[in-house]
Structures are given as C-alpha cells and as structure tokens.
Amino acid sequence: MNDTTPTPVSAPLYKDPAQPLDARVHDLLARMSLDEKIAQLHAFWLILSEDGKHRVRPGTLFIEGTGQQSFEHRLAHGVGQITRPLGTHSVEAGSGLRALNRLQRFLRNETRLGIPALAHEECLVGLMTRDATAFPSALALSASWNPELVESVAQQIRHESQQLGCHQGLAPVLDVSRDVRWGRTEETFGEDPYLVGVLATRYVRGLQGPRRDLLATLKHFVGHSFSEGARNHAPVHVGWRELSDVFLLPFEMAVKQANAGSVMPAYHDIDGEPCHASRQLLTDVLRTRWGFDGLVVADYSGVSLLYQHHRVAADAADAAALSFNAGLDVELPADDCARNLRLALDRGAITPARIDEIVARVLKEKFRLGLFERSFEDPAEPPLLRSPASVAAAREAARQSIVVLENRSGILPLDPSVARRIAVIGPTADDPMGQLSGYSYHAHFIDPDEALDTGHIVTPLQGIARVFAAGQLHHEQGCWILEHRRAGSPVFPGDLRDDANAPRQASPVSLRTDRIPAAAQAARTADLAIVCVGDLAGLFQRGTVGEGSDTDSLSLPGVQQQLLEAIVATGTPTIAVLSGGRPYNLGGLEDRLAAFVMAFAGGQEGGIALAEVLAGQVEPSGRMTLSTPINVGAMPCYYNHKLKSGGTPIALHFGSRYPFGHGLSYTRFDYRSLQVGAPKAPTEDGEFEISFEIANTGSRPGVEVAQLYVRDCQASVVRPVRELKAFRRVQLDPGQRARVRFHLPVDMLGFTGMAGQRIVEPGLFDIAIGASSADIRLQTQVEAVGESRILGRTWRMESRSQVQPIK
Template sequence: MRRRIAMLLCLIITTLHLPAIEAQEQMDYRNPQLPIERRVKDLLSRMTLEEKVAQLQSLWVATSSQDFMNARGEFAPSERLQQLLRYGIGEISGPIGMEPDLPNQSGPTKRKSPREQAVFTNQLQRYIIEHNRLGIPAIFHEEALHGLAVPDATSFPQAIALASTWDVDLVREVFTVAAREARSRGIHQVLTPVLDLGREPRWGRIEETYSEDPYLVARMGVAAVRGFQGEGPNIDRQHVIATLKHFAAHGQPEGGTNIAPANYSERILREQFFYPFQAAVTEAGAMSVMASYNEIDGIPSHANRWLLGKILRGEWGFKGFVVSDYFGINELITRHHVAADPAEAARKALTAGVDIELPFVQTYSTLVQQVKSGAIPVELIDRAVARILEAKFRLGLFENPYVDPDEAERISESPEHRALALRAAHEAIILLKNEGGLVPLDRNKIKTLAVIGPNAARVELGGYSSYPAYRISILDGIKRKVGDSIKVLYAEGCKITAGVPQRGGEPNWWNDDVRLSDPAEDARKIAEAVEVAKAADVVLLVVGDNVETSREGWSENHLGDRDSLDLVGRQNDLVKAVVETGKPVIVFLINGRPLTINYIAEHVPAIFEGWYLGQETGTAVADVLFGDYNPAGRLPVTIPRSVGQLPVYYYHKPSAKRGYLFTSKEPLFPFGHGLSYTTFKYGNLRLSKDRIRPDEPVTVSVEVTNTGARAGDEVVQLYIRDQVSSVTRPVKELKDFARINLKPGETRTVQFTLTPEKLSFLDEEMRRVVEPGKFDIMVGPSSSDEKLLRAVLEVVAK
C-alpha cells in the first residue's frame, strides 16, 4: 500500500510539473534561429485538434466588451473569456477601434489614449499567451483605410483622394506612418488596402477605392502594401500585415448596390478586376487577402475554389493567409443560400481556402466535430493553421509580443505625421474649372468672403474613420489663414441629412435611420445664405456628401448606395440661389462619390474636387484657395453627366459609346483631368524605336514645359491603344504616369518604359501575348483625346 501511495504521489508531482518540463524542453518553434517552415511544422505537431481550430477563429472586442473590460474600461477578463481563450485564438478583431465621435466618455467604451491603447493590447496579449498551453500569441487587427482608424491616430485623405495625388511615393509614406502608429499600439494586421476598381459611382464604397483604372489601382496598391509591410519577407516592429480586399470584382456590383453579383467574363476579370491584386501579391508580397461578399458566376467568393485556390495561390503563388470578410462565411447561409447550416458553410469556406473566420466565430466552431466525424480531413485544418502560424512567426510575435506604451504616446499626432497629412491633402485637391482665373484669390482685392454650405464648418473624414486628436474645418482654416485682413462671413445654407438627433443633428456613419433634412428649415437657411452672399465680395460654397449619404451599405436597414448622383437634398437649390445673387462663386466639393454637378459646371466659374481630405482639410483648402499651394490633383475616376451614362469608365470598348439622343456622350469631366494655377505645354513626343519585336521594351519620351508664371506640379500620363487585334481592346489604356514639379519656364524630358507586359493582352485562347501590329502611343495631361500627343509604334513578328 505504501509503495502504491508513493507511486501515486510521484505521478501527481510529475503531472503538476509537466508545463515546467515542457518549457525546459528544447522546442524548435521557440528557436528564432531556425527557419520559419521548421518552426511551424514543430508547433503544428504539438497542437491538439482543439488548439488548431482555435487558430482559425477570432473574437471581436466591440461586440463583447464586457468580457474584456470592467466598468472603468480596464482589462478584466470574464469567466466566459477564459473559456473562449483556453485553447488560444487566431485573431482579435478591433481591440482598440471605436465608433467615431462617441459621446460616452466613461465605462468600457471610454476613448482611450494611445498609451492606454498600447497598455490594453499588452494586457490582452499577455493573458492570451499565458492562458494557452503552448503560449501562442494572437494577431490583433484594425482598419486603416486612410490612416489607423482608432482614436488619436492620424487621419489622412480618403483612399480616392490619395489616388487623386497620382503620387505613389506619397502613398507609401502615408501607409508607412499608418503602420508605425498601428504597431506602436499593439496592432499587427490592417484590413486594407481596398483594390476594387471604382467603376460604379452609385456604390457607396467607391470612396474606399483608388480608381476606376486597373493600372492606377495597382500602382497605389503596391505602394500601400510596401508602406504597411516594409521590405519583407518578415514584418519588423515598425510594420504590419496588409490585407488586400475585396477579392474579387467587388467594385462594380450589379445595380450599384453593395455585395450584388459580379457577372463578368473571365477575360474581364483577369485583365481588369484581378490585375491590381495580382500586382500587390507578386510585386509587393502582400501577406493577407480578404474574400469578398459578392458572387462571381454563381459562386460566392467565400466558397470559390477557383478564385482562392487556382488563381490566387496556384497561378500567383500567394503564400499568405485568407481572411473572411466580417460574417462572410455565415452569409453563405443567410445571403447566398449555398449552404444549409454552419457546418456546411464552414466546410465550403475552408475547402475553398478561407483560413480564418472574422470578426468572431459563427461557423468554424463546427470544425472540431467535423474532423472527428470524417466530414473534413485534418489536412485541411493543418493547411490553414500553418498559414496563420507562419504569419505570427513572420511578425516576430513569439519573441516580441508586447509594445512600448511610451512609444505609442510619443508618435501620436507627431508634427511629422501632421505635416504628412497636410502634404497629402494639398496634393489631393483637384481644380476642375477656373474660368476667368477666379482662383487663386488675391487677399489684397477682397474685403469680405462668404463661406457657405453644409460642409463648410465641419470636417468630413469619410468611412472607416475614428476621431483624430486634431482636425480643422474649411471655415476655420480660412479664418486662420486671413486673420483680420479679410472679413469672413458664414452661413450653413442647408443641411444634407437630418443627422442623429442626440448628437445635435450631426451625421454619423453608423446611423441606420438616415433622413433628408427638413424642407422648411432648409428654405430658411438658404434665405439666410443669400443675404450673407450679398454682403460678400466672393462666395465659397462647400457642398457634397456626408458619411450618411455615401458609405458602406451593410444591411437592408443600413444603406449607403444611391440611384442618383445628383447633390443630396436641397444643395442644388442653395447653389442656384447664391449664383443668382451675381457674386463670384467658387464651389468646393467634399464628397465620397463622383457627382453629376451639371448646373454647377455650367454656371460656377471655379470648381474644386476634394473628396474627403482628412484632418488637415481646412488648412489645405485655405492654402490652395489663396495660392499658397498650387493644386495638381487629377481625377482617378470619370465624372458622368448622369446615371444614364453608366458605366462611364474611360477605357471602354470601341463599340460601347455610340451616343444618346439629346445629350452628349462625353463625360462631364474626363479621367485624369485637373487644372493648375500655371500652364504646361507638351512637345517632342518620340520613341526610342518605331519598330520592335514582341519581347522588346521601348522608351517613350516627351518634353513638358511650364509656360506660366508659377511653379507647379504636372501629372504626365501615358496611354496606349492597339489599333487592330484578335480580341477587342479598349479605346485607350493607362500604362504609366509621373507627377513632376516644374519652375516657371522650366522644361523637362519625361521618360516611360513600355514593356512587353504593358503591350500584352489575353488572346482568344486566354494566352497572354503581344500581337504584331501598330499601337497608338498617347501622352498628355488627361485621357481627353484633344489633349494627347500621339505617336505610332509597330510590333513586328520575330
């Protein structure tokens, strides 16, 4: 008996010390000197099925804050959270994000400082590591569409405005800063950039895209990924994983409504919709991709083995991990009706190649039982888990899982970051029209300036924003600029929407109950604005959209798409009333989508497009308005005359635009358009060779001269057209561009290289070829035919 008791005690003591024994064991996955592939293999071999499946799941702080925090907003894990994390977790969704302008400043939703954000993520990460058997850290992700979308982070211009800069170096700098701010607060992955083609302006998410053009989106996307991830292949402590979205063909939904089908041919998919994603994967090494909500040819992307397997991984060699869009796997049941229950949805998604379910588990909780029952082979689980673990090793989370809260506080809203936000806003502003040289305004000739409009005294940041520590409206930016030298009058003029009552009528991205403003109130405000305009020498009208009228429509009770592109509400009435005063009028558009501003284009002498310019909106607008910065933004999308022209993207096929009765077939403003306070002349377009073989590159050169009296930037654009081809080709395609700065009288030779890849297309057999024949080579300041210089290049057979 004594011997049996002694053996039992020995067994108990040994069992109690198993974790310590395991910790002392030389485990390969703990050795940073070993190749990541070997570390992944070792760790995977030690994991139970439950621990593996936990790596394919996530938790969302926003929906269960009571499990993460106490009433004072401090980290305090509940018993439920302890159960949820007992096997570890793959990702934590939105650990520090919040609703913009949240009025509640106490309790779990209290707005945390950057330092507090870093402290919280450290506490949560430490808890996760210390409470799973193998000490596997979690990946924390946030949104960063135009800057990290958490409180007190730098808010840059919206994506479509960043693309208006046509400045890839700037875009890389912007997202380098966003990555640094994210990583300093404990964030490891961002759900951006959006590489959808913005070919449908009715779609509320077009503001999130870079352009209608595949080449421009690709260049912006590659720059964004390199900014976020650094040089790679590993991610250092200043960078984060970028997530390409939404794969694929999400940007031109049927009817313009979010998540609607994308019924396009394989040729159009490969040459246009897929092109930016392929560039970001093969050139920039993007480490994560998000599947899109929509379907292609009857197959939802979250269940599309051809899309996620054959194309993404097979043809492009993608080695990273695929995440679901929020609730996207469950929508295989509720939206698409291709799965009967969570188990079937999980099986379809995992088989297709979706590695992790976001933002929290709805279907992947069935995976353990499905493996045990034989419905899913464990190899599928291992494949997905290995991809998640590799990302964690590449992030260095096993060696450095925590961040320095002091660093988060130090870089937040730093002067350097604010200066970059201002530079980006400057470069994004597009001068659409300047009849009679009304702008820039001469401070010596104006005594009174009226600033009028629903977007004049507020700062619209656009979707996927939080609350930056600093932001300045156009009204305040102008007042700061002119001081006492000019009297500045203000009138709201009208509202765009009624907004949220408990927030003083302010519009809010999260608001479900979007209503037009009150007609009687608007009539009164328009009358007041007319009187203000009459008292001024010049009027600046600031109109457009707000975050309720152009946004992601994520459900039937939260819409953001429109069937009209006209100004919302009574803004046109306001514009007409002010124009009829006879005062010189400038219109500045702050908006999320291209707008059919026909009356404004005809009657207003000076028009600016700003989209959403970020936290430095007011300073940038004032600088441009008074000539302290010479605008050089260019349209990344075509602006139509009406919705009847849609689709209106410039690279249409030759048969697409015969015309309409009683109206022009030309757009209101063409792709690539933008004016300057100076003038430029193009000349001496030449090719290094007039005839080349299909495998040869050719150099295209053009001389650009600043013929005006001011220094300024010009965006030089190169287009091509295949004159005769076996498959129909677009009337023109952008193939390169360069933003250059020229002093008055300065001439510069700009050179582009046309590679075989840029001249190629998919032939009848879906093979990429450069066919012999003649190509029109076109260079100029926009896609408008009348402004393009032309040369002819002949490709001859070998």
C-alpha cells in the same frame, strides 16, 4: 560517485527562435489538440480592459457572434486573431495598448501552448482608433497621382499601428471603380486598373515595411465595385477576361511586386459563385498562379453569408467547410462558423489534413512576425500619435489631392492680402465630419452619447480664416445634409429579409430649406461666395457615402443644389467646393460658377490645404481618377470603355464633363518634340522608349501630370479605346522645360486572350500623350513584332520614367 544534478528540461523546439521556421511550425502543430487548431482559424471580437475583464462586443452582433460564457471558456485554447482591439470602442491609446498587452500575456503565459494572437485594425485612411492621424480618403490620395506620396502616408500609418500592437491592417482597397453610385467609391484609388495597381503596390510597401512585419490586406477580392446597380453586396456579372484584366490586375501587381501579406475575399457572388467559396480565386489564381504565401482572411461575416444569404451551404458547419476548402485561412470578425469545424469533420466535409495545412500557414506567419519572441510588456513611453511628421504627411497629401475643375476668367488663385468680403456657405463649410471618409474613426463610430473630440480636424471655414485673415468672413450654413447623426446602423451585413418589398427606413437626408434665404443674403453682401457642398460619410445608410450608403442619383444629396442655385442667382462670383466620396453633377451650374474645386475627403488637414490652394500658396496638382458622367443614366461610366459602350448612335446622356486625368493648373504647359527610340520592339522582351518635352509657358510655377495612353489597333478580342500605361508628375518653374522619358515594356500591352491566359500579340499600337484621357497633345504609333506569347508568372508590370531638365 553518482551525479545527482537534475537533467535540465529543454524547451520545446517551437520556442527556439534559432530553429528553421518550418521546423518550428511542424513541432507546434504536432503538439496541438483539435480545439487548439480550430482556435487559430478565427478571431474574437472583444472589448478589452486593462484589468483583464475582457468582454464580448455588445449590441448587434454579426450573425450569431460569440457569447460571453463561450468566449471565456474557449480562450483557454487560444485564438487566431483579436478583432480591432483599439478600434472597437473609444479608448485612450495607452489604455488600449495596455489592455491588449494584458490579453497577449494571458495567451503567451497562461494557455497550454502559449500562442499569441494577431491583432488586426482598420487603417485605410489612418489607424481607425480615436487618437490616430486622419488622412485623406483613398480616392483623394489617388488624385495626387503620386506613388511616393501614397507610400509615405502608408509609412506613417504603419508607425502609428505598430505602436499600438497591431500586426495586420485591413487595407488597402484595390477595387477598380466602375459606377460612382457605389458607396465605397471613396475607398478606391479610381477607375484605372494600372493606376490602382501602382498606388496599391506603394501603399503595401509603405504599410508592411521591408520585412513585412505588419501585414497589409488586399481587398475586396474581387470585382466588388462592379455590382448590380452599384448596390452593396449585389451580384457581379463579368466575364473571366474582364475580371482578369481590370479587377484582378491590381491584386496581381500588389502580390507580385509588394509581397502583400494578406488578402480578403469580397461579399458578392460572380456568376453564382460567392467569392468566399471560390477555390478558383482563393487557391488556383492567388496561390498557384501568383505564388501568394500570406493569409486569406474573411470579410466580416462573409463565411456566414454562405448559408444565411447566398444559400450555397446548409448551415454554419457547411459554410466553414466550403470556405476553408476554397482557400480561406481565418474567419473574421469572430467564430460564427469556424467553431463548427468539428461537426464539419464528423460529416466528412473537411479533412484533418486540410485543417493542418491551414493552421500551419497561420502559425508560420505568427513565427515569421516574431510574436513568440515578444513579452508584450507595456512600453515605458506612451504611444506618440499625430506626431508632427504624421500631421505634415496628412497635410501634404491633402494639398496634392485637390483638383481644380473649373477656373473661369482666372479668378483663382485669390490674393490673400486683398481685403474682401467673403461669404463661406454650405453644410460642409464648418463641419469637421465633412472632411472624413467612411473608415475614419469619427465617421465610423457615430454615438450621440459620446462626445468625440474633433478639434484636430481643420474645416474649410477654419482654413480660410487662417489664410485670408485680411478679409471679412461671413459664415452661413445654408442647409443641412444630415440634421441628426444616428447611432447604430439600420443594416448590417447579416441583416436581410427575403422580401424585396419589405418596408424601408426613411432617408436621413435633410430636405429643410429655411436657411437658404439667409445664405443668399450673405452672398449678396459679399464680394465672393465660397460654397462648400458634398457628402457626409457613414456606414449602412447613416451617411450619403460610405459602405452600404449607395445612391441612385448624381445630384447633390438633399437640398444642396437649391442652395447652390440660390447663391449663384445673386450674381456674386461663386466658387463651389465639392467634398466627399464621389463626383456629383451640379445641374448645369458648372457653366455659371467662377470656379469649381474637387476637395474629396481631405482628412484632418483638409481645410487648411484647401485654403492654401485657393490662395495660390500651394499650386493645384490634383487630377481626377474618376470620370464624372454628364448624366446618371450613363452609369456605369469609365474612360477605358469599349468603342460601342456609348451606343449607336452615341447616346445623348453618355460621356464625361470632367474625364479621367482632368485637372487645371494656375499656369500653362505645352507638350512638344515627341520622340520614339525605336518604333518596333519584340514581343518576347521588348520595350518602347517614348520621350517628349513639357514647357511651363505661364507666369507661375506648377505641376503637370503627364499621361501616356495606349490603344491596340487590332487584337483577337475587343479592347478598350484607351488605357493608361505610364504617368509622371513634372514640376516646372515659369519658362522651364524638361524632357519626360517613358519606358514601356511590351509585356504591358498584353491582355487575357480567348484561352483565358494573359498574352502579348504582335501588331500596331496607338500611343497618346496628354494632360488627361481626353486632352491628348501628342500622338504616334509603335509596333510589337514577333510571335504571340503567353506571359508567365513573372512579367513586367510597370513602366519607368525619368524627367531631365532642359537648360
């Protein structure tokens, strides 16, 4: 008897989740056509629709962009990534998710091989979509000096991102600030590479989770913040040792300690080599030396700039070959150059084996993320954004970021139960946009034809009204920063003329002074004036700070200085509140203010957090992570400079009024009883234990940020005058004492030597303990003994600390 039962057709091996990852990749790669492989190496930037009628993002495209007809035809081959599906246009979260799922189901079920796309979004200060939580700026978060807080914020961003189908977030920014005129200063964690590395590591851990099922993207690799004149995209002039010890260090920490899933090269060139074409950076350093196993994704249009601006490539095909040979895996935001890879193959500029190697990495990450096992059906419950937990995290982050710079005669904290007349003045006092940084949704997308809901953003005026309900408030704007927010942008990364003398667009910053007299009169009739000044973030010269919104001055934008002078001249005690993305000088008014508070861009809860700190309901604990130079002529300015940086004799304009680490409390802290476990430790595997007491000798509870700095007494290369190597927040009640114990690995005393390798040398090191880089309370000296040694791939990158209460 013959068996007529049909033999079941087994599914392809790559569809079997029980198979090893590499076997699945190998099987799928063998089945792919060249067009299907190339499709995995780029993104499409689309406006998605629930009905499946997706269209190419309209308006000014980056370089050439993807045409509608080309997109519809080529989508049948699949695509590597979808660019900002919910962050490209204003869309309700549930609708945006349904549209994305519709596209994913098409890719999964209606293309030949069924390869889903990775969806990426911006998420530096919260998922950059309409209804997500708006957290404080990265610079504000760094002022908390609280790694656990940064990780908790990133966890909330992760939760919102995953609800909306996001697989990769284009954050954090690991650029080490060097010149605060740079518009992207607000995106950084400050000017110290160690602090940046610690905070970035925690951000990555929070965003990715323990299984790396959402990819963090480290950017901008590398040195982007040290450009000529602090101008966007400008060349960077830095030697290898400084590049390694300052700018590469945070990336190395986040790759090795947090298993970061993605890295994004920077736009600029270093000594003539564009980062998007640097095999040394993208392959030799990142993959070979550090062991990075994730995806390298282009900054938007960065591949096209290789031939459009840098002119190291002949055309788009040549640019694609240069970048992919260097170590790039995916072109973003579209396919300007990657679609020309077939031509590059025909020319012999890239090999089929190289393309297979890159496609294999992309597929492996998609398999590892579990995309092939997802149905992409719409969830039964709508996404929950701005949850109570997320809003609470945003408020706590804003509270801990606020820095009290001056507090003359102890005017702060203000008793909210005292009935007083308060004049709340200034262009940022009641402008919700003043609480947002450049990569917040509402600041990123400015469209006068779209009514954006900003009701969830608490302004300083609203926060003060809630907390100081017993007083009489009088609000006067005083002046504008920007009278009109323009749609679009005068400059995109792909738009640049060769002629340096080409006509410039007029500055959008307002110079009107007609509202200043009314503000001054309000101050005269008040018991107290709170003047809110600062920035309005906006891309490419649409604001006073943000990407492409660089400055040539450290004076307040527009006529804000005139406003502040007029208020101070009334004689009414004045508290200045500076918000935004960089520190500014106040033209000497710092000495005449009753108090000066740095509030940064506090996010949606920034206004209430500020009021709580002013009222003493929350103790101020923020500390500066940027040095505020006394004069713009001192730029670039940072605390960890070389001895000769100030010139000889020291230039009159050099130095900082509010140095790195500075911040005041409403109580007093004493440092005492310094102890060193052993003054010598071996260079091979040694560690120094350094402990001291901190006592709260004031009448209020408070938080001190204890900081440990090191100086190499003699080295084979010139070393900085001071470097942060440990820090710890310490919370104490009045009269309470605690012993702080730092464990400092000798590895962290290393640097990049003459041969270009990180080494540890024996010798003496000065140890300084203090409340800031300039407020040193205790000092000692330790010695590393033994032979010089080269640090291998694995070395101890962080110090440890404990706080033990003393009864």
